[in-house]
Amino acid sequence: MPTIPPERATLPEREAGLEREPSPERELHQYRQMAESFGGDAERYDRTRPRYPDALVERIVAASPGPDILDVGCGTGIEARQFQAASGKVLGIEPDVRMADFARRSGVEVEVATFEAWDAAGREFDAVVAGTAWHWVDPVAGAAKAAQVLRPGGRLAPFHHVFQAPPEVMEAFAQVYRRVVPDSPLNLSSQLTRSPLDAYQPMFAKIADGIREVGGFGDPEQWRFDWERSYTRDEWLDQMPTIGTLTQLAPEKLAEVLAEVGAAIDAMGGIFTVGYTTVAVTAARIGTA
Numbered sequence: 001m002p003t004i005p006p007e008r009a010t011l012p013e014r015e016a017g018l019e020r021e022p023s024p025e026r027e028l029h030q031y032r033q034m035a036e037s038f039g040g041d042a043e044r045y046d047r048t049r050p051r052y053p054d055a056l057v058e059r060i061v062a063a064s065p066g067p068d069i070l071d072v073g074c075g076t077g078i079e080a081r082q083f084q085a086a087s088g089k090v091l092g093i094e095p096d097v098r099m100a101d102f103a104r105r106s107g108v109e110v111e112v113a114t115f116e117a118w119d120a121a122g123r124e125f126d127a128v129v130a131g132t133a134w135h136w137v138d139p140v141a142g143a144a145k146a147a148q149v150l151r152p153g154g155r156l157a158p159f160h161h162v163f164q165a166p167p168e169v170m171e172a173f174a175q176v177y178r179r180v181v182p183d184s185p186l187n188l189s190s191q192l193t194r195s196p197l198d199a200y201q202p203m204f205a206k207i208a209d210g211i212r213e214v215g216g217f218g219d220p221e222q223w224r225f226d227w228e229r230s231y232t233r234d235e236w237l238d239q240m241p242t243i244g245t246l247t248q249l250a251p252e253k254l255a256e257v258l259a260e261v262g263a264a265i266d267a268m269g270g271i272f273t274v275g276y277t278t279v280a281v282t283a284a285r286i287g288t289a
């Protein structure tokens, strides 16, 4: 689950939860401790994080010249398994060995590295995808590496979930987070006034700019897929510890956050619906296969 976006324009990502004031020169992908923190509870991550819409997976497969897919930041293998079912051949790249081990146990072939440092050793692919992970990759170096490994006509398609939970749930989270992490630079309440899709646009623009800067691709487009899911209190609280804002929080502080958000959900009747838009920023490598 992504969380509420931080207010700093340099950090449009909903998973940010920084320990100190971000400097304007520092991009999100440079916060490596958070970038590689998700394996602390890989089992919970895989159990609770939402899957990606089948229509998105099918559209990427259909718009790629062949079945070879490279999944950047594959984590525990959530979208890799979906692409395996739809396409057949997926190689995951994942720097966190705990996430990589989980993905391997679930049947995904994984090489442990950041995408920027990974050695493709001359291999080529028909699509390079990334589920909620491209913001942790240098957008220019990542696009350059994708251009290097994509066959002509191959597709680069990083995608992210944008979500809208009820304001009561988001406000409760913002308030308790402010109290338990008083020195956080994040003012989560200030984000409640913007639509989640608007809050994500700077990040999507950055991805598209990286692709344009590298060149060799057609103009990037956005593909959007709307869906929704209902959550019980327990389902939502089970997922919350996997978000980047909370992965490094002390257990007693995390418990306080969960208790308060849980109380807000109870007050709403214990169940609620979350609206999701999954957005791919995508471009094909120029050339014919």
Ligand SMILES: C[S@@+](CC[C@H](N)C(=O)[O-])C[C@H]1O[C@@H](n2cnc3c(N)ncnc32)[C@H](O)[C@@H]1O
Pocket: 035, 036, 037, 038, 049, 072, 073, 074, 075, 076, 077, 078, 079, 093, 094, 095, 096, 099, 113, 114, 115, 116, 130, 131, 132, 133, 136, 137, 138
């Ligand atoms: C939010 S998780 C997403 C995992 C999975 N794709 C999913 O959607 O469930 C982000 C993943 O990106 C990985 N990651 C962080 N920096 C990376 C980099 N530079 N190159 C490749 N993967 C990276 C993290 O270790 C983490 O597993």
